[in-house]
Amino acid sequence: xxxxxxxxxxxxxxxxxxxxxxxxxxxxxxxxxxxxxxxxxxxxxxxxxxxxxxxxxxxxxxxxxxxxxxxxxxxxxxxxxxxxxxxxxxxxxxxxxxxxxxxxxxxxxxxxxxxxxxxxxxxxxxxxxxxxxxxxxxxxxxxxxxxxxxxxxxxxxxxxxxxxxxxxxxxxxxxxxxxxxxxxxxxxxxxxxxxxxxxxxxxxxxxxxxxxxxxxxxxxxxxxxxxxxxxxxxxxxxxxxxxxxx
Amino acid sequence: xxxxxxxxxxxxxxxxxxxxxxxxxxxxxxxxxxxxxxxxxxxxxxxxxxxxxxxxxxxxxxxxxxxxxxxxxxxxxxxxxxxxxxxxxxxxxxxxxxxxxxxxxxxxxxxxxxxxxxxxxxxxxxxxxxxxxxxxxxxxxxxxxxxxxxxxxxxx
Numbered sequence: 001x002x003x004x005x006x007x008x009x010x011x012x013x014x015x016x017x018x019x020x021x022x023x024x025x026x027x028x029x030x031x032x033x034x035x036x037x038x039x040x041x042x043x044x045x046x047x048x049x050x051x052x053x054x055x056x057x058x059x060x061x062x063x064x065x066x067x068x069x070x071x072x073x074x075x076x077x078x079x080x081x082x083x084x085x086x087x088x089x090x091x092x093x094x095x096x097x098x099x100x101x102x103x104x105x106x107x108x109x110x111x112x113x114x115x116x117x118x119x120x121x122x123x124x125x126x127x128x129x130x131x132x133x134x135x136x137x138x139x140x141x142x143x144x145x146x147x148x149x150x151x152x153x154x155x156x157x158x159x160x161x162x163x164x165x166x167x168x169x170x171x172x173x174x175x176x177x178x179x180x181x182x183x184x185x186x187x188x189x190x191x192x193x194x195x196x197x198x199x200x201x202x203x204x205x206x207x208x209x210x211x212x213x214x215x216x217x218x219x220x221x222x223x224x225x226x227x228x229x230x231x232x233x234x235x236x237x238x239x240x241x242x243x244x245x246x
Numbered sequence: 247x248x249x250x251x252x253x254x255x256x257x258x259x260x261x262x263x264x265x266x267x268x269x270x271x272x273x274x275x276x277x278x279x280x281x282x283x284x285x286x287x288x289x290x291x292x293x294x295x296x297x298x299x300x301x302x303x304x305x306x307x308x309x310x311x312x313x314x315x316x317x318x319x320x321x322x323x324x325x326x327x328x329x330x331x332x333x334x335x336x337x338x339x340x341x342x343x344x345x346x347x348x349x350x351x352x353x354x355x356x357x358x359x360x361x362x363x364x365x366x367x368x369x370x371x372x373x374x375x376x377x378x379x380x381x382x383x384x385x386x387x388x389x390x391x392x393x394x395x396x397x398x399x400x401x402x
Contacts, residue, residue, distance in 0.1 A: 001269055002290060002292075002369070002382060002399050003397075003399050004271050004273075004275065005379060005382040005383070005386070006290075006382060006385070006386045006389070006397055007275040007276065007277055008273065008275040009382075009383055009386035009387070009390070010277055010386070010390065011277065011386055011389050011390060011394060011395065011397055012277045012278070012279050012395055012396055012397065013396075013397040013398075013399055014396070014397070014398055014399070015398075015399035015400075015401070016398075016399065016400050016401060017401070018401050019261055019264075021261060021262075021265050022261075022264065022265055022268045025265060025268040025269075025270055026268050026269060026270065026271075027270065027271065027274070028399075029274075029275060029276050029277075037333055037336070038331075038332065038333055038402075039293075039332050039333030039334060039335075039336055039337065039343075039344070039402060040333065040336040040337075040343045040344070041343070041344065041400045041401055041402075042342060042343050042344070042346050042349075042400070043343070044336065044343070045336045045337075045339035045340030045342075045343050046339060046340050048342070048348075048349065048352075051342050051343075051346055051349050052349050052352070052353070055346060055349055055350070055353065055398075056358075058398060059282055059285075059287070059359065059396065059398070060282075062279060062282060062285065062396055063281070063282065066276060067274070067276050068274055068276070128320075128339070128340075129320070129321060130319075130320040130321035130341070131321065132323075132324060132325060132334070132337065132338050134298055134324050135302060135324040135325060135326050162301065163302060163304060167302065167304055170328065171302060171326060174325070174326075174334070177334070178334070178338050181334075181335050181338045181339075182338050182339070185335075185338075185339055191339075195333035195335040195336060196333075198335040199333065199335065233330070234328050234329070234330050235330055236330055237330050237331045238256055238330070238331055239254055239256060239331075242256070
């Protein structure tokens with residue numbers, strides 16, 4: 001759609017198509033359908049040659065004499081078959097129970113898990129010279145407690161004055177996932193996992209995933225419609241929410 | 247994974263339902279141009295990217311896009327797309343999965359393309375046809391002022 005309007009204004013465009021069915025209807029001037037995972041229009045991460053191949057095919061469409069044109073990229077992305085195996089210390093519920101300051105075992109486990117991920121996250125940032133954490137604007141040191149506070153049913157104070165609390169929550173949820181995914185993919189032998197494997201690992205196997213599922217449940221019952229809608233639709237992937245309903 | 251048979255049932259269902267609201271157009275615009283080696287290339291992404299200090303995207307009226315400066319570095323960008331289902335794990339490892347500016351810079355150095363634009367643009371997600379025209383025309387005007395003659399559109 002963007003391609004159609006921009007081309008009408010006189011600027012040539014070429015689009016990557018992720019869902020061929022939609023592109024067949026919209027008929028943008030030039031579109032290259034790619035059979036890659038959603039969210040990866042250029043294919044796999046850290047594969048410059050593959051990404052360049054996709055770009056050359058896409059920009060090659062500028063040489064075509066007429067259109068609209070919809071072409072199929074002939075190559076599947078290299079299969080990512082890696083698994084995620086994280087050795088975690090069992091949570092010492094007894095110890096947590098005798099410490100009056102940290103009486104909630106889930107919170108203790110969450111803090112411990114976040115702390116254990118920190119050296120790997122720091123290594124990821126140093127190696128990649130970037131992080132995608134930060135959209136919420138909340139410091140990593142405060143992120144866990146900010147999210148955990150929603151589980152108590154009393155909404156925490158919004159640390160930002162430019163967006164509603166529901167959005168701050170949403171972006172904090174994304175920051176937490178970024179922190180874990182960046183960290184875990186920096187661990188030895190864990191860089192080859194697909195998006196699906198990483199997503200399943202985060203939501204099914206981490207304490208962080210359990211905390212966010214609990215936060216969704218609490219916030220969905222909020223009297224603030226913006227908060228309840230955000231929690232209902234935008235915090236947890238639909239499939240993950242469905243399989244945790246029962 | 248965007249072969250339909252690889253989508254989950256729920257994703258396939260959404261894909262089919264969205265197809266029913268996809269806009270179609272009566273006109274078929276087509277603009278030519280010079281060889282690739284003389285093209286000036288800009289990126290438009292719908293992945294909700296913006297610079298770290300820019301305003302995050304929200305579902306509010308009259309707020310459509312963000313401008314990404316051409317000299318942006320990978321650590322300058324964050325993503326505030328609202329979708330919970332969009333896979334961000336590729337982007338979290340390598341921004342070129344979504345926003346291939348490193349690749350375009352290399353291709354400009356190699357002479358494959360003419361140059362990379364001074365500005366790129368980011369949308370939060372697809373917009374309905376009827377409320378899209380004006381802000382897109384704005385962006386098109388800026389692309390022309392930047393002498394861009396090849397726009398690459400990347401969905402999320």
